[in-house]
Amino acid sequence: MGPHRGALVAALVCALGCASAGPSLTLDEGGRFRAGGPGSLSVFVAGSETPLFGELRGESDGLVFVPRFPLRPGVEYRAVYTPPAGAPVTASFRLPAPGSSPSTVVSRVFPSRDLLPENLLKFYLHFSAPMARGEAYRRTHLLDAEGKKVELPFLELGEELWDRSGTRLTLLFDPGRIKRGLKPREDSGPALEEGKSYTLLVESAWPDAEGRTLLREFRKAFRVAAPDDRQPDPSAWVIRPPRAGTTGPLLVELDEPLDEAMLHRAIAVLDGEGRPLAGRVEVDPDQVRWRFHPERTWKPGRHALSIDTTLEDLAGNSIGRPFEVDVVRPLERTITTRTVSLPFAVLQP
Amino acid sequence: MIRTTIAFAVALAAFASPALAQDGMKKGDPDLKSVGPLAFAPGGVLLVGDPAGAAVFAIATEDVSGDPEKVKLDVPAIDEKIAAALGTSPSDMLIHDLAVNPASGNAYLSISRGRGPAATPVLVRVDGAGKISEVPLKNVSFCKASLPNPPAAGGDGKNSARSEAITDLAWVEGRVIVAGLSNEEFASNLRAIPYPFRDADTGAAVEIFHGAHGKFETRSPVRTFTVYTVGKQTQVLAAYTCTPLVRFSLDELKPGAKVRGTTVAELGNRNRPLDMIVYQQGGKDFLLLTNSSRGVMKISTDGIDSNKGITERISDKAGQTYETIASLEGVTELDRLNKGNAVILARAKGGPLNLQTIPLP
Numbered sequence: 161m162g163p164h165r166g167a168l169v170a171a172l173v174c175a176l177g178c179a180s181a182g183p184s185l186t187l188d189e190g191g192r193f194r195a196g197g198p199g200s201l202s203v204f205v206a207g208s209e210t211p212l213f214g215e216l217r218g219e220s221d222g223l224v225f226v227p228r229f230p231l232r233p234g235v236e237y238r239a240v241y242t243p244p245a246g247a248p249v250t251a252s253f254r255l256p257a258p259g260s261s262p263s264t265v266v267s268r269v270f271p272s273r274d275l276l277p278e279n280l281l282k283f284y285l286h287f288s289a290p291m292a293r294g295e296a297y298r299r300t301h302l303l304d305a306e307g308k309k310v311e312l313p314f315l316e317l318g319e320e321l322w323d324r325s326g327t328r329l330t331l332l333f334d335p336g337r338i339k340r341g342l343k344p345r346e347d348s349g350p351a352l353e354e355g356k357s358y359t360l361l362v363e364s365a366w367p368d369a370e371g372r373t374l375l376r377e378f379r380k381a382f383r384v385a386a387p388d389d390r391q392p393d394p395s396a397w398v399i400r401p402p403r404a405g406t407t408g409p410l411l412v413e414l415d416e417p418l419d420e421a422m423l424h425r426a427i428a429v430l431d432g433e434g435r436p437l438a439g440r441v442e443v444d445p446d447q448v449r450w451r452f453h454p455e456r457t458w459k460p461g462r463h464a465l466s467i468d469t470t471l472e473d474l475a476g477n478s479i480g481r482p483f484e485v486d487v488v489r490p491l492e493r494t495i496t497t498r499t500v501s502l503p504f505a506v507l508q509p
Numbered sequence: 510m511i512r513t514t515i516a517f518a519v520a521l522a523a524f525a526s527p528a529l530a531q532d533g534m535k536k537g538d539p540d541l542k543s544v545g546p547l548a549f550a551p552g553g554v555l556l557v558g559d560p561a562g563a564a565v566f567a568i569a570t571e572d573v574s575g576d577p578e579k580v581k582l583d584v585p586a587i588d589e590k591i592a593a594a595l596g597t598s599p600s601d602m603l604i605h606d607l608a609v610n611p612a613s614g615n616a617y618l619s620i621s622r623g624r625g626p627a628a629t630p631v632l633v634r635v636d637g638a639g640k641i642s643e644v645p646l647k648n649v650s651f652c653k654a655s656l657p658n659p660p661a662a663g664g665d666g667k668n669s670a671r672s673e674a675i676t677d678l679a680w681v682e683g684r685v686i687v688a689g690l691s692n693e694e695f696a697s698n699l700r701a702i703p704y705p706f707r708d709a710d711t712g713a714a715v716e717i718f719h720g721a722h723g724k725f726e727t728r729s730p731v732r733t734f735t736v737y738t739v740g741k742q743t744q745v746l747a748a749y750t751c752t753p754l755v756r757f758s759l760d761e762l763k764p765g766a767k768v769r770g771t772t773v774a775e776l777g778n779r780n781r782p783l784d785m786i787v788y789q790q791g792g793k794d795f796l797l798l799t800n801s802s803r804g805v806m807k808i809s810t811d812g813i814d815s816n817k818g819i820t821e822r823i824s825d826k827a828g829q830t831y832e833t834i835a836s837l838e839g840v841t842e843l844d845r846l847n848k849g850n851a852v853i854l855a856r857a858k859g860g861p862l863n864l865q866t867i868p869l870p
Contacts, residue, residue: 203596204593205592205593205596205597205598208589208590208593210589210590210593210594210641211593211594212593212594212595212596213594213595213596213642213643227596228595228596228643229595229596229597229622229629231596232596232597232598232601235596235597235598237596281695282695290625290626290627291625292624292625293603293621293624293625293628294603294624316781316801317674317676317690317730317732318605318676318732318783319545319560319605319674319675319676320674321672321674321690321692322626322672322692323670323671323672323692324561324626324670324672325626325670326625326626328670328692330692330693332695367624368625369623369624369625369626369627370625371601419693419694421670421671421693422693422694424669425669425671470694470696471694472694472695476695478694483695
């Protein structure tokens with residue numbers, strides 16, 4: 161019962177000589193092909209000799225071919241009906257193609273800052289509508305200050321890293337172009353170099369899930385600062401608790417910008433009994449301030465932040481572990497627990 | 510020589526007990542949300558990685574007749590033919606992986622019909638006659654292992670966009686090894702799930718570290734891997750995007766373990782490994798590795814079990830030696846068909862994708 165019901169039969173195009181009174185060959189509203197008599201019935205994508213997967217049924221008024229998968233708008237199908245006697249009858253059908261006018265855009269890119277560490281690990285590209293997979297590395301480019309493409313800056317995975325909605329792509333820098341010890345960096349140099357300017361370019365030719373191109377290309381210009389080899393340190397965070405009896409936000413000032421996506425799930429607010437509070441997280445545009453808006457009013461007393469130690473900064477250093485371990489130098493800090501706790505008190509107004 | 514037993518031992522270890530594979534299965538409809546990497550367990554059991562559903566399925570194909578030694582798979586323009594059978598165009602479809610069923614010699618492909626998040630997952634079988642058919646997923650024997658998607662420690666817990674890609678999987682000695690990568694935190698994530706699957710035991714994640722030049726260590730994601738047996742020890746060989754070939758022992762894949770792998774080969778720069786198999790030829794064992802920039806590499810395993818690892822800074826290549834098979838271009842997928850042949854998916858420049866049988870080089 162799709163939107164194309166009325167168009168199905170109207171789109172019937174007769175091939176060779178079907179104007180004569182022969183057995184009918186139609187496509188019904190349910191997307192099934194029908195021949196008005198016994199014999200055989202096959203359906204093909206136009207130009208192919210491979211028949212469609214589907215089921216052929218005999219009914220009282222003839223044959224019915226039920227395609228295994230719903231017909232695709234815009235694709236031309238050729239049905240061939242061969243009656244027990246007489247010449248085969250061929251007819252072509254096409255569901256109207258969906259509108260092709262683009263409307264999808266890159267809506268946000270994280271990190272949103274324009275000064276980023278030399279060892280930046282990833283970008284998150286957010287789109288306003290679900291995208292088609294399979295073209296991420298062809299459609300995204302890193303340009304240097306002269307507008308020249310940096311060669312292979314990103315980790316090209318067979319399975320692109322989309323979220324389930326198909327609206328967010330994780331674009332990882334090739335670790336070999338970031339890490340000091342790994343070889344591609346020695347040969348090709350790092351993808352990003354301190355003090356230089358770059359542009360992340362997303363081509364408008366990238367199709368969305370409906371096959372339409374993006375409305376426009378996207379550019380994010382940024383400058384590159386020194387590499388960040390320091391782990392995030394929650395003990396240096398400043399917690400600004402709200403007053404009891406209010407629903408004001410809990411504000412946490414972070415010690416450095418952290419991963420925008422993980423900030424939405426890696427920090428829990430616990431009450432005095434250690435139960436997580438329900439609420440909404442807000443991350444400021446620079447990813448250095450984190451706010452928690454509770455669903456209910458704050459109760460006075462002890463609370464705590466429970467922070468997942470996998471929470472990373474922009475260079476992939478997590479609370480538990482730096483991104484890259486220099487095995488010659490002793491580690492400043494490794495944390496083996498899954499979470500760390502930061503207590504705070506909510507006071508009476 | 511221990512090494513000469515490698516490939517033969519792989520064959521024995523992997524397919525010695527066909528009866529085992531269907532243990533713990535139930536009849537029903539596997540609820541695949543997506544399809545990704547494929548592999549075979551004994552007895553024609555197809556292992557399917559479902560990244561969107563965060564699960565691995567084991568499906569009894571009942572495709573256990575036929576002699577792989579007599580099969581030759583050659584289907585030109587297979588992408589066009591599969592797309593036509595699915596009633597769509599090649600540009601509106603993705604082919605994720607290829608695996609050959611060692612119980613029959615038939616090839617299986619994992620396909621998305623459509624390219625957006627609402628794409629329909631399809632499994633397709635191609636036989637020696639070139640016939641393309643859909644792998645039935647109604648009322649079949651199957652079991653499923655759910656991969657834990659680490660729950661949010663907190664935050665608002667809503668609209669979590671975290672998901673995990675499955676980069677490769679394999680059946681070995683009663684375990685299914687799954688390599689994955691999160692779309693948020695960065696860590697190599699390898700899981701050894703006991704088979705038959707039990708709900709409670711999905712195998713704890715193991716982090717694999719490997720050194721580079723003796724100075725730094727990393728936990729980059731595993732791109733593709735294969736297993737081989739030296740004596741009684743099964744080794745996993747993992748290919749990474751950088752520092753390509755790393756060896757570690759299967760026995761080390763214990764829940765919560767931190768495993769340090771040994772870098773046994775640097776295969777050159779700007780080289781993304783795609784797929785890898787082990788085979789035997791002339792009493793010696795070789796690895797065949799497809800990659801993005803160098804055609805197919807035939808890598809010697811001479812001394813691989815005693816290779817102490819590359820710890821020095823190197824200019825280009827080091828460790829296990831290899832030759833590039835120049836005639837094999839545009840190969841994206843690879844699996845072993847029988848003693849002397851492999852099956853590949855290869856795209857000639859600008860042309861369609863072909864399914865081909867090639868003699869093992």
